[in-house]
Amino acid sequence: MKYERIKEVLERLNLNSITRPKEFEGCIFSILALLDDITPNPYLKMRRLYSDASFSRGANVQSIGNKANEIAGELNIHLTKDRETVRDYILKPMYDLGILRKGYLVSDNEYENFQTDIVLDYHHYKSGNNFYVLTESFIKLLQCCEEDLNKMIKSWVRTSRAKELQIRKEANKIKYGNLHSQLIDASISIFVPKYLPGLEVIYVDNADGDRIGEEYKEKMVEANLELGLEDRFPDVILRHPETDYYWFIDAVEHDGEFDITRVEDIKKSFKRKGKRVLGFTTVYRDWKTAYSRQSTYGNLAPTTTMWIMEDAGKVYQVNSVERPCFSYYMKVKAKNTKK
The missing domain is CATH 3.40.1350.80 (BsuBI/PstI restriction endonuclease, C-terminal domain)
Incomplete structure (x- = not known):
């Protein structure tokens, strides 16, 4: 997925209105990282569960930050490696906007409590098994044609956080x-x-x-x-x-x-x-x-x-x-x- 396409979609969703330029850049490369369907998933259990478990299946904050830096480094762009900055100022705004989805990879000794291997829309407090994955709706947004993109953006802006950002954008035009x-x-x-x-x-x-x-x-x-x-x-x-x-x-x-x-x-x-x-x-x-x-x-x-x-x-x-x-x-x- 091309850098410019992701940048265009994020700007039309007004993500750049709540992130500083460097962090907005981090958002783009984090999405590129989570679109990677070649690199093996960083979780051993994820690779056991799915034979085709690539990075796009989901990764934790540190892994996303490292992968984003790796991709950006190929273009001689340097991003922050600070875990808290990646979590609070790059991944959280995208989660709030509906671009990312939370997930929790249940460890073997917890299976009896959860009765499943993966719990979506859930993070366990301070657990290394917490991960983020791109939402299907956002992937469709990236893949659709220009005509459909306009309709999907309008639909997206009806969600509460996106609507809030749209109002902010209108105000700043005055x-x-x-x-x-x-x-x-x-x-x-x-x-x-x-x-x-x-x-x-x-x-x-x-x-x-x-x-x-x-x-x-x-x-x-x-x-x-x-x-x-x-x-x-x-x-x-x-x-x-x-x-x-x-x-x-x-x-x-x-x-x-x-x-x-x-x-x-x-x-x-x-x-x-x-x-x-x-x-x-x-x-x-x-x-x-x-x-x-x-x-x-x-x-x-x-x-x-x-x-x-x-x-x-x-x-x-x-x-x-x-x-x-x-x-x-x-x-x-x-x-x-x-x-």
Whole structure:
């Protein structure tokens, strides 16, 4: 299997978005190693079980790392030989994405417990008999024609981890406007449709001059919502048209998170207007900004959420001592209310 083909498929699966260049190279050569159907399998028992037991039947972390280095060395490319790096930053991302499958080779003295020689989708703690093997679906991906590849990639991206990486890739494409505008644009074009489907944008504070742009004035009238000087102005207001519930987004470059005071002020303001509040999301550009702000101030209000543009495939919920797991708390509260 050619190097370029593997590289193309991995890039289209967005694996390069979560691995550094050297580790991405390691992923390519690790796959080449696990496609090797000539070199005998490193496990003696595997060779006893299967007469044609080649390396492609599966190998442990160390063996994969050594074999990948051997293949890369023929091209004068040097990869890491550190076992933990191979395991955590090369093999694990591929396993998470569905490229690799775990397996455990049962030793003879364990057979009575397992009643089988090989256990797939299982690793025994710190065992040398743990191995990785390429999934059949990924091998088919490598072997299919270009027309089928497009369909199979789309299907693959529907899986949770691949979908998460696709969202991250979309977010990182947004590179226009000033920094604050960029965050707001990402919130509207990526965060809202992915995580808040059914809510529509009725207000965006993303321009100088009149805080309510012409394109949103009609939507504000339709929602019977009027904001005055006494009100807090978030960056984005969302509304669920059927229930008249509201969600708020603030994009933070330097300050302006949804802290307890800000959240309470907005809730009181909307209560006076006869409106119901659904939730709040603070948006950061990257983990560096989020860490800088929260390690210093730790001011995100409980029950709000946080979204980080560079890691766009996840949303983080803020819990507190009073409500250690807010979503669980709400479910229990709803259940008890029904009683």
